[in-house]
Amino acid sequence: MKTFEYARAESPADAVRKFAPGAMYLGGGTNLVDLMRLGVARPDHLVDVSRLPLDAVEEAGDRVRIGAAVRNSDLAAHPLIRSRYPMLARALLAGASGQVRNMATVAGNLLQRTRCAYFQDVTRPCNKREPGSGCPAIEGDHTNLAILGASHACVATHPSDMAVALAALDAEVHVTGPGGDKIIPMPGLHRLPGDAPERDTVLDPGDLITGVELPAPPPGASLYRKVRERASFAFALASIAAVLDVRDGTVAGCRIALGSLAHAPWRAERAEQVLVGGPATGEAFLTAAEAELEQARALPRNAFKVPLARNLIVRALEELAS
Amino acid sequence: MNRVEGRVKVTGLATYAAEYPVEGVTYAYPVQSRVAKGRVRRVDASAALAMPGVLAVLSCEDPPRLATEAEGELALFQSRDVAYRGQLVAAAVADTYENARAAADAIVVEYDQDVHDVSLRADHPGLYRPEVVNPAFPSDTEKGDIEAGLDAAETTVDVTYTTPVLHNNPMEPHAALALWDEEGRLLVYDTAQGTSSSRDMIASTLGLPKEHVRVVSRHVGGGFGSKGTTRPQAVLAALAARAAGRPVKIALTRQQMFDVTGYRTPTIQRLRLGVDSDGRLTALDHTAYEQSSTLEEFAEQTAVPARVMYATPALRTAHRLVRLDVATPSWMRAPGECPGMYALESAMDELAFAAGIDPIELRVRNEPETAPDSGLPFSSRNLVACLREGARRFGWDRRDPAPGIVREGEWMVGTGVAASTYPAVRRPSRARVTMREGDFLVQVAAADIGTGSRTALTAIAAGALGVAPDRVHVELGDSDLPEAPVAGGSMGTASWGSAVVRACEALKVNGTEGVADTTDEVKQDARLARHAFGAQFAEVRVNAVTGEVRLSRLLGVFAAGRIVDPVLARSQFIGGMTMGAGMALMEETLTDEEFGGFLRRDLAQYHVPACADLPDVEAVWLDEDDGELNPMGSKGIGEIGIVGTAAAIGNAVHHATGHRVRDLPITPPKILALRF
Known part of the structure; x- marks a missing residue:
């Protein structure tokens, strides 16, 4: 294991100041420490931001602000989240295990890396880990990799459940950094791989997520559903966060975000466009799902994700409409 | 008894060994x-040797001295040939774990x-008939005329049917701590399922008299067969300690365990069965295709339970076996019976369905009077009683045999049954019991790999x-104790217990020892066919929307x-059933066709069942009085x-959908490929 320097930040500004080249921010460590043990992450400096005073969940008018260091289990249990954003609570509780959720932070959850087997194995090529080395997943094990928005360089998926719910809720990610403060609307934090799969997000070096702000919950019913072959403690084969507002049989509003299908939480904008203003019928839901999945590009081992995503969209909307 | x-x-x-x-x-x-x-062309250790705290580097550039008998996976660094990806080709020894690991990273190999071949196929040109299958069964048997039947x-x-590569994955990693004394005697704290056999193997590999080797494994955190044979970490620790002139500790990482501590071979199994109009079998033909490495022949006895x-x-x-450029497969919980009975009992269900016979009834009608292959009488055989009792408890009589008709919302519901069997074998064992200040010390080189054998032997003595029982103290897990066989093949308690009972009887005559x-x-055991039997009943829910299968x-x-101890027994039965559920629904190691070796080498990717996967699991047993087995019965x-x-x-799953x-594990992608 490579030696590194460890420093604890006293404030967000102090964290950014301490962020030297080759540094990484340390939150709960539930992914980064694993990656360091595997040799995938090799930071020279760790700046510990887990104890920054960013651990509150607060009401701000009709919005809710969540500190970046709030632990996943605390967020899932918070009355404001449970009452106003039950979909987010469900997504959080669908992730990892109780022990991991007790450690994992909001920012760390957003910034966790793909679990692609090749990415996590330094003895095999991976364009995300080692740009230009190749992507053996495309002809190898891509069972749980992307069918949407992938590139010839990378078919990795983003594994978070929480981020899928945040994408459906139009959450805003608050960032501070060497270049000042900025606000990034979800799902814009994560990028598609293109020719630069080594970049998971639009963040610049030294950028620090300080919190997430949730707008007022959208009208309508919502749900989060996750599919996995093991009933607990497994990453999704696919997941969906959906909100549906039906008035007099017509779709007044709709939000659909899909997980584990792309390099980023995937907002199903095409499906939403097809649905809004139209009838809330099973036929319309299927048309919308198929419109979204026309852009799917499956590989031999993950072709099941296309019918799975279609079924999930249709079934989620049917359930919300009833 | 706790x-x-x-x-x-x-x-x-x-x-534990590393502690x-x-x-x-x-x-x-x-x-x-x-x-x-391929071949190791060159190992450059110069950078590693210059690093802080580094004491030695071992590799084929300067092969450490081993006995000529050293072979296969244990003949570390003796050859430049590479047999599989992940094989140990060098090692660094240093004052700290971190320095050793950093030095290992700096060794340039x-x-x-060469072009590798890592794919098992039923039409592989390299397939051959092994002389024997594990441990010493004939490879092929034939009785009667299959085609006529x-x-x-x-x-x-x-x-x-096909089953994938499966890994044992005990919680405690394979580890060893080796110390040499000034007289050239070796002590190894190892993660061994048997200290006597581990001592013998380490001694013969290193070319030492076995009196000069002691293996201690007082507590072992699970093995499931992967610690039943001596693993490279024990030999490497001994070689490294000799090279460094210091005690050396090794604990393999989870990823390394996938590579060098054995696994269950993938299987391709063809079953041909025929049944007459009375539901009596006319023919049973079972062929298993399996792999081994180029280093060692390990042929799993998959068709033997038939x-x-x-x-x-x-x-x-x-x-039929083919030698591929892969690691050597080995024992994993119920080698032979586990994959073989998966295929046989699936085929029996298919036959019952095709013939329109209840699957329990089909089994009952084909109950043999003596062992079908050997003709030996059974010491006891209560398969039918297990099937009947299970049917009663499970509510089998309420089952509609038609598949695909019970639906609860998105969920298709079905039930299934299968038979279980496992040999009841003993191996020779020694034991010593001594009276000390009114208490009794029982000594036997048995192993407690988490099963509770200390407790069982205490009760037996x-x-x-x-x-x-509080006057009895059992000492085990040390090769200096009276010689005993491994905790494996479901014969530990029967073997050690027999010796303990005989030693106790001798003490009662002698008075002190x-x-x-x-x-x-x-x-004398060979006169009879000795097997345990069982019946397993499952209810599954298969989701038509997502392809999820829930048990x-x-x-x-x-x-x-x-049953010697009901608490320990229930834990063993349920543990085995849980592992079987994992095999059915999730466990799978992928072979990397492009680079060789395995993929999914950790517990986040190789899924074993979580508690939520078994909301309702129960094991019960019948009273079986078999006086032919051993002193404990x-x-x-x-x-x-x-x-x-x-x-x-x-x-x-068939009944539900x-x-x-026919290809394990039964995962959502395979369910979603079906049409309901």
């Missing part, structure tokens, strides 16, 4: 091959790479001596002689729980 070692385990005082405090200990970290086939049948099935299960005038079993050696006694109920009913129970589980679950998935 586990006698419970207190030291929950208080953290129990010492012994040893002064001046140093650490070894291995380097693994990056190619699947260059290869001349199939021709005469009213109904036949001809089906092929030799004891059903009465049939024509019975053929065969094994107390019973034989006629004293309270009793010793026993059961070699002669065990020779809502699992029941096992077993007939395994007298017991049959081993470590493995039968995993036998038949996957078939029961697969059969339930109307479709057969």
Whole structure:
């Protein structure tokens, strides 16, 4: 294991100041420490931001602000989240295990890396880990990799459940950094791989997520559903966060975000466009799902994700409409 | 009776191999091959040797001295040939674990790479018939005329099943701590399922008299067979300690465990069965295709259970093996019975369905009077009673045999049954019992790999001596104790217990000490066919939207002689059934066709069941009085729980959906490929 320097930040500004080249921010460590043990992450400096005073969940008018260091289990249990954003609570509780959720932070959850087997194995090529080395997943094990928005360089998926719910809720990610403060609307934090799969997000070096702000919950019913072959403690084969507002049989509003299908939480904008203003019928839901999945590009081992995503969209909307 | 070692385990005082405090200990970290086939052209250790704290580098550039008998996976660094990706090709020894690992990273290994072949296929040109299959069964058997039997049948099935590479994955990683003394004697704290056999193997590999080697494994955190044979970490620790002149500790990482501690071979199994209009088998033909490495032949006895299960005038079993550029497969919980009974019991279900016979009834009608292959009488056989009792408890009579008709919303619901069996074998063992200040010290080189064998042996000795268990103290896990066989093959308790009882009997005559050696006694066992039997019942829910399969109920009913300790026994049965559920629904190691070696080498990717996957699992047993077995009247129970589980679950998936998935594990992608 490579030696590194460890420093604890006293404030967000102090964290950014301490962020030297080759540094990484340390939150709960539930992914980064694993990656360091595997040799995938090799930071020279760790700046510990887990104890920054960013651990509150607060009401701000009709919005809710969540500190970046709030632990996943605390967020899932918070009355404001449970009452106003039950979909987010469900997504959080669908992730990892109780022990991991007790450690994992909001920012760390957003910034966790793909679990692609090749990415996590330094003895095999991976364009995300080692740009230009190749992507053996495309002809190898891509069972749980992307069918949407992938590139010839990378078919990795983003594994978070929480981020899928945040994408459906139009959450805003608050960032501070060497270049000042900025606000990034979800799902814009994560990028598609293109020719630069080594970049998971639009963040610049030294950028620090300080919190997430949730707008007022959208009208309508919502749900989060996750599919996995093991009933607990497994990453999704696919997941969906959906909100549906039906008035007099017509779709007044709709939000659909899909997980584990792309390099980023995937907002199903095409499906939403097809649905809004139209009838809330099973036929319309299927048309919308198929419109979204026309852009799917499956590989031999993950072709099941296309019918799975279609079924999930249709079934989620049917359930919300009833 | 509570586990006698419970207190030291929950208080953290129990010492596992890597935990012994040893002064001046140093650490070894291995380097693994990056190619699947080829030769090591050069190992450059110069950078590693210049790093802080580095004491030695071992590799084929300067092969450490081993006995000429050293072979296969244990002949470390003796050859430049690479047999598989992940094989140990070098190691660094340093003052700290971190320095050893950093030095290992700095060792440069260059290869001349050959084209590898890592894919098992039923039409592989390299397939051959092994002389014997594990441990010493004939590879092929044939009785009667298979083709005539199939021709005469009213109904036949001809089906092929595949099972993937599976890994044992005990919680405690394989570890070793080796110390040499000034007289050249070696002490190894190892993660061994048997200290006597581990001592013998380490001694013969290093070319030492076995009196110069001592292996200690007081507590072992699970093995499931992967610690039943000596693993490279034990030999590497000894070699590294010799090279460094210091004690050396090794604990393999989870990823390394996937590479060098054995696994269950993938199998391709073809079953041809015929049945007449009365539901009696006319033919049973079982062929298994499996792999081994180029280093060692390990041929899993996958078709062997078909030799004891059903009465049939024509019975053929065969094994075909191909040597690939892969690691050597080895024992994993119920080698042979586990994959073989998955295929046989799935095929029996297919046959029952095709013939329109209840699957329990089909099995009952084909109950043999004597062992079908050997003709030997059974010491006891209560398969039918297990099936009947399980049917009663499970509510089998309420089952509509038509598949695909019970639907609850998105969920299709079905039930399935399968038989289980496992041999009840003993091996020779020694034991010594000594009276000390009114208490009794029982000494035997047995192993407690988490099963509770200390507790079971305490109860057995107390019973034989006629004293309270708190006056009995069992010492095990040390090769300096009286020689004993491994904890494996479900024969530990039967073997060690027999010797303990005989030693106790001798003590009662002698008054202060009793010793026993059961070699002669065990020779008599061959007169009878000795097997435990069981029946497993599963209820599954298959989601038509997502392809998820959830196991809502699992029941096992077993007939395994007298149960020595009900608490320990239930834990063994349920543990086996849980592992069988994993095999059915999630466990799978992928072979990397492009680079060789394995993919999914950690527990986040290789899924074993979580508690939520088994909301309702129960194991019960019948009273079975078998006086032919051993002084305890017991049959081993470590493995039968995993036998038949996957078939029961697969059969339930068929009942739920109307479709057969013949390729394990049964995962959402395979369900979503079906049409409902």
